[in-house]
Amino acid sequence: MRTLRVATRRSALALTQTNHVVELLKRVARGVEFELVPIRTRGDEIVDRALSEVGGKGLFVADIEQAIATGQADLAVHSLKDVPFELREGLTIGAVPRREDPRDALVSRAGQMLVELPPGARIGTSSLRRQAAIRRLRPDLRVDTLRGNIDTRLRRLAEGQFDAIVLAVSGLHRLGLDDKITEYLPVHQFVPAVGQGALAVECRADDDEVMRYLAAISDPDTTRAVEAERAFLSRVEGSCQVPIGAYAERVGHQLRLTAFVADPSGTQHIQVEQTGDHPRALGVAVADEVLRQGADAWLKAGQGD
Ligand SMILES: NCc1[nH]cc(CCC(=O)O)c1CC(=O)O
Structure with missing residues (x-):
């Protein structure tokens, strides 16, 4: 054996x-x-x-x-x-x-939700995608670099270097740290990274x-969803320097794909949602639509989360 x-x-x-x-x-x-x-x-x-x-x-x-x-x-x-x-x-x-929860989580030191954080509050994340999502909803917050494994990030929050941090729900869940989560950020506001969870x-x-x-x-549903997300990413050829996310899920017999791209500074964004039957064709169609709406000017090569 x-x-x-x-x-x-x-x-x-x-x-x-x-x-x-x-x-x-x-x-x-x-x-x-x-x-x-x-x-x-x-x-x-x-x-x-x-x-x-x-x-x-x-x-x-x-x-x-x-x-x-x-x-x-x-x-x-x-x-x-x-x-x-x-x-x-x-x-x-x-x-x-089978995929875990694909969403991002806000973990804040004093238990405030994203909308409740005071102006100028410091948020830790190194993901350009998360930075752009924060900027879209709360342009008044300060976003600073935060890397390292999940324990390191939570420690730096607890030490007071940040007022809140954003990380993947799935990672926290797998480590049994769900009780740290202050807010589950909705996928239409924080479009997850391709394959997240x-x-x-x-x-x-x-x-x-x-x-x-x-x-x-x-898992067939997860396989189809990530096929669409990866087809999208491959088609737009987003670089490490561009905020980008895509999330697909089954809706009845179809697949719904939501994609997000922001300019490198994270101040402008494009978000597209389409439904389709074939994962790869859907990913390509959404990519072409995002490019058509102007993302082509922001994009060059690779990916980043
Ligand atoms: N960026 C690093 C990374 N790569 C995978 C995960 C866990 C999330 C997952 O399973 O997709 C994380 C941590 C995070 O994003 O908070």
Whole structure:
């Protein structure tokens, strides 16, 4: 009986996500043993600068991909929003399990909602998308850079460096930190990052056994939704320097895609919502509409959250 090796980053979030997927896999791969292979990635080393400045979120993924490609590991679990469009040659996303809550959360020190924060209050986030969403609703607030893992961010809030911070509901939920959340920010105001709340399980494309187990834990609705979101992102080719988000969900038998793009300074934005049957065609149609409305002037190459 085979033992499957699962590459994982060491952060608490990466470990809970990996363990969650291993539990799903144990139900469909009876008798198979799983062994974690902890890996330190370049993305984990950089905590003092915005990822958009240093080469993007792909830094979290590249070193993990190396481990799978060389056979040091057989699979790995990523936050889907960190996974670049182009995977390493020979690797594939074998599973997209059911998505967690895709929304952003406001965590404020004194329990105020976004509308209740006093003018000039300091908000921590390094995501250009979140900065633009804040600016759209509360241009009077001060937004400052905040990076690091979830614990680090919550600590810096508690220490008083910020009045509030914005992070993904899914990360907090996976760490059992839901009680920290002050406000669940609605998706039409904070359009989530492409793939936010979803996981991607990557493996070698020619590993038939692993591919079979992964197919069995994949969620069709989530897979279709992130296909539309990623098709949108790929078509607009948004750069790290441009605020961008897209969120799709099933509505009856169709898919509804909402996309958001702002200019690099986050002062102007375009938001488009369309419904369709085919995920990729929908993503492309929404991208073309966003570009037609003027986003093409803001965009050049990559992505950023
Ligand atoms: N930006 C980093 C990142 N990558 C994945 C998550 C967790 C959210 C998810 O599962 O999509 C986070 C933290 C955050 O955005 O607050």
